[in-house]
Amino acid sequence: SGYYWFEGIPFPSRGFQKEIIEEVRDKFVIGDEDIIILAYPKSGTNWLIQIVCLIQTKGNPEWVQSVPTWKRSPWIESNGGFQNLTNKERPYQISSHLPFHLFPRSFFSSKAKIIYVIRNPRDVLVSGYFFWYKTNLFKNPDSLATYFDWFLKGNVPYGSWFEHTRGWLSMRGSENFLLLSYEGMKKDPRRTIEKICDFLGKKLEPDELDMVLKYSSFQAMKENKMSNFSLITDDIAPNGLLLMRKGTTGDWKNHLTVAQAEAFNKVFQEKMAGFPPGLFPWE
Numbered sequence: 001s002g003y004y005w006f007e008g009i010p011f012p013s014r015g016f017q018k019e020i021i022e023e024v025r026d027k028f029v030i031g032d033e034d035i036i037i038l039a040y041p042k043s044g045t046n047w048l049i050q051i052v053c054l055i056q057t058k059g060n061p062e063w064v065q066s067v068p069t070w071k072r073s074p075w076i077e078s079n080g081g082f083q084n085l086t087n088k089e090r091p092y093q094i095s096s097h098l099p100f101h102l103f104p105r106s107f108f109s110s111k112a113k114i115i116y117v118i119r120n121p122r123d124v125l126v127s128g129y130f131f132w133y134k135t136n137l138f139k140n141p142d143s144l145a146t147y148f149d150w151f152l153k154g155n156v157p158y159g160s161w162f163e164h165t166r167g168w169l170s171m172r173g174s175e176n177f178l179l180l181s182y183e184g185m186k187k188d189p190r191r192t193i194e195k196i197c198d199f200l201g202k203k204l205e206p207d208e209l210d211m212v213l214k215y216s217s218f219q220a221m222k223e224n225k226m227s228n229f230s231l232i233t234d235d236i237a238p239n240g241l242l243l244m245r246k247g248t249t250g251d252w253k254n255h256l257t258v259a260q261a262e263a264f265n266k267v268f269q270e271k272m273a274g275f276p277p278g279l280f281p282w283e
């Protein structure tokens with residue numbers, strides 16, 4: 001379970017190669033028509049991918065039921081993701097967890113649309129703990145308390161949540177940047193799908209929208225082999241991976257102690273000072 005640091009970010013050694021991450025940043029050409037789904041890990045990335053895929057097929061579930069998530073919407077920075085893209089035609093639908101400063105430079109002079117989803121970092125922390133500790137992708141925390149410390153220090157895959165979020169939120173107000181929250185998606189998934197359609201310039205009939213809703217629900221994704229990660233049984237996760245764990249907001253309250261919650265608040269206020277109140281729907 002090794003990892004290495006690149007440009008201040010810890011990356012898992014398995015599946016992620018420094019040379020590829022560097023090449024993606026310096027040489028990968030993003031096209032104007034490409035769609036990018038970006039999130040700090042455990043924020044609802046796969047949910048958003050499912051929704052966007054279903055919008056592309058006007059709610060027809062055939063694609064999301066026959067092709068796994070990582071082939072429908074490859075992670076550019078992963079070894080496999082890079083390969084998954086090489087045979088595809090433009091425009092690409094791309095997923096990534098990269099921080100702002102490691103994202104392909106070509107993007108910043110393109111018109112490509114990017115959807116960034118944020119989630120209460122306390123829930124991200126808990127979700128990440130239960131996800132990573134089962135994998136060979138990172139060092140294994142002996143307890144949630146250990147992982148809690150690592151998370152606050154940014155010593156977790158893809159680095160600090162605070163830096164990641166600050167970096168990407170600097171795009172707020174750009175025409176090609178749509179900001180969503182996991183909490184907003186939970187509260188009103190239909191409205192979320194409409195927002196995404198507007199942003200992407202897609203129009204769905206009401207019954208098509210119903211289908212998008214249906215096949216992107218927690219239950220549907222949990223039962224779908226192509227979206228629940230159960231197909232990942234290689235050396236990354238010999239005991240299997242559980243992506244569709246709980247799918248709720250506020251689960252952190254069941255896991256963090258009062259002292260941890262207070263320590264977290266303090267760090268949050270410090271690191272996220274300066275953002276308008278209301279930007280973070282969970283605060």
Ligand code: A3P
Pocket residue numbers: 039040041042043044045046047123126127128216217218219221243244245246247248251
């Ligand atoms: P939990 O571990 O809290 O259950 P990511 O895709 O960025 O890795 O995020 C994974 C988190 O999103 C998991 O959170 C997972 O359950 C949740 N998730 C995935 N699909 C979802 C859906 N359709 N509805 C609600 N939550 C979903």
